[in-house]
Amino acid sequence: MLGRTYERENCSAARALELVGERWSLLIIRNGAFAGMTRFSEFERRLGVAPNILAKRLADFVTNGLMEVVDSEAGPRGRSYRLTAKGRELNEVIMVLTAWGDRWAAPNGPPVVYEHAGCGGTVAMTTTCTGCEAHPSGTDVVARTGPGATAYQRAAMENRPSQ
């Protein structure tokens, strides 16, 4: 059995994956964020996920502050789970995964598109450089140490021009 954490990693992407990297996690979040689902029975039916797995994921989301229980007296299957701001902000992760899948794994075209509720325009995630307002991609984006880097990271990354 593989663990859930990446203890050696001082990395925000690794921290995020510890919370939502397990099977079904992001699809449950997706259905909460974009289909407005809250009820256990609704997630179970629409996703076809085993109820023990679903119960574990939802309980972990509550523990980690991604969801909150709305009507705790309804019993497990009638219970509702609502995304918190922390959970809802994962909609951006889902949008970027969708965009990548649309480009590389959607031979019939995008199954789903994202729209701006205000105006009906298509919403896309793009990189933007706060310096020059360009939209760099690929090797034009490089990782540098930030304020939370360890001394080890500084030594490793500052010796590599492309890191």
Place this chain on the structure above:
Amino acid sequence: MLGRTYERENCSAARALELVGERWSLLIIRNGAFAGMTRFSEFERRLGVAPNILAKRLADFVTNGLMEVVDSEAGPRGRSYRLTAKGRELNEVIMVLTAWGDRWAAPNGPPVVYEHAGCGGTVAMTTTCTGCEAHPSGTDVVARTGPGATAYQRAAMENRPSQ
């Protein structure tokens, strides 16, 4: 043992997760995309991932067109794996996971920041509406059926204003 696929899903995010949703996958891609790593031994040492897991992930990446083997005669541990365009474009998924982790799980500040190689400015992923150029977030972004939607998805989603 959980499966790797989401057969019932007609969803590009689910397709993406089938290819990179397993443990270690995105951290291996991250080290290829942002640390320039290619060698098996380098991934193994820096990530501390078990060699059998690493070998499986890299082989799957090659099978699925995310990486290509550069020097196949060097033997398993000396072999190099280079990201293809398909694999490299996952850098945006890693950037968004990082941004979320920075906001919600980085009490000491971001360990890593992303910079524009051209100008040194900070690079961030943002939503942009192609209609009105706003940067909508949260519930202002809604999912609609796209050209690749199934009849079932159309029926389900077009009856829900918020979906």
